[in-house]
Amino acid sequence: MPTRRAVLSTTPLAALAALAACSSGTAAGEASPTGGGTTTGGFPRTVEHDLGRTELASAPQRVVCATDGAELCSLLALGVRPVGFGQRNDPLRPWVRELARGIPSYELAGETNFEQLAAWAPDLVLVQRGYATDQNLPTYSAIDPTVVTSFIDWRTNLEQVARAVGREQEAADRVAAVEASVAATAAALPAAARAVTVRTVAAFDDGSLYVLNDTSPAGKAAAALGLPPLPARATPDEAVEVLSAEQLVQLEGDLLVLLDFGAGRAATDALRAREGFQRLDVVRAGRVVELGEEESNQLYFDSVLTVEPNADLLARLVTEAAG
Known part of the structure; x- marks a missing residue:
């Protein structure tokens, strides 16, 4: 049975990874601008991620998410809209649906469409581990700097994305708010x-x-x-x-x-x-x-x-x- 990191495959675990319903995607149109906001710290910087380290010369302006998974959720939670993403679920899952409305996407029915990712002319590619492996990471990196995010821990995923786009303070604030909300639910x-x-x-x-x-x-x-x-x-x-x-x-x-x-x-x-x-x-x-x-x-x-x-x-x- 594949590990949870590689659970983006066939067998019943594929459904468990919320990939049972692959998307038909929205039409890829003119790319939306990356969201505004402040950055924490400076560039250039080195970002450590699930498959190594990536050097970023400057703050990314055009971010692409390879899937509609946790990397897209983290990016949107930080107030940054990607210029495009690979869409597996049609419709998108409720927790991300409204935040991602209007962002260009392509149907991600299995393999990453590297040509489409490159066509969006990104300066940063975010992809969750499982879709990115040691074997195909060079293909992602050939498009532009790539950060591989955690598939098994939301805090790690958020921190990796925040480090890549210079939104560490926003990430810390979001973690604190989420934890406070859950604590309030528990107390009630x-x-x-x-x-x-x-x-x-x-x-x-x-x-x-x-x-x-x-x-x-x-x-x-x-x-x-x-x-x-x-x-x-x-x-x-x-x-x-x-x-x-x-x-x-x-x-x-x-x-x-x-x-x-x-x-x-x-x-x-x-x-x-x-x-x-x-x-x-x-x-x-x-x-x-x-x-x-x-x-x-x-x-x-x-x-x-x-x-x-x-x-x-x-x-x-x-x-x-x-x-």
Whole structure:
């Protein structure tokens, strides 16, 4: 099974990476100018990132995002509009949809369109690890200086992007605001809600099952809210764990959340029909919630724009479960 960094591939994990619905993209038109704002520190500077170090001679004016993933979220959160991006999801996910409205894009159905990236004449390329590898990084870098961002930690991703565009203070302010918002959500939780043990499971049409672990965005949100932890990570660099039919008892808790990553109703129905599933106390007590595809993807997507929505979603679910 591919690591979370390289989870941008085929198999059920591709859906878990929120790539199940590839985009048709908006038409690439005249490039929008990079957003205004102040820079922190000076240029030239060296930016350390997931695949090395990149020298930037001057503050970027035309930034391109290779995907609509966390690097696009971080850039927009810092107040910078790229001149273009590769769009995998059509429509864009709710957390980034309005911020990215009107920005040119191309359909990213798998491989990066390096010709389109070059046509936007960028002076900085941002790309998340997984799309950028040691093997293809020279191709990105041949277009212009490239910074490879984290796929597994929103703070690291935001800091990498901020360093690349000279927005360190904006990033620090955004982190502080997000953390304060989540802390306020946690403080408002009733004591009974804070005791609710949450378990998740996603079913796919090949019969495979996955649960989110404590390093997933949902797991991080649970920890920030002071909830009992999600299952501990057992597989290095993974935010999900494979669950066999013999391990269904691991889904026991106070609330079971069924996730939908685009596999279709049949996969969830097949899970519900399993005898081991029906015997679970949490199922027999009716403490099962089914989430739609957007909220499911949100709980797996690690970006500065999903931290607060994930905290709000979990807070609502455990409050309702606590009665």
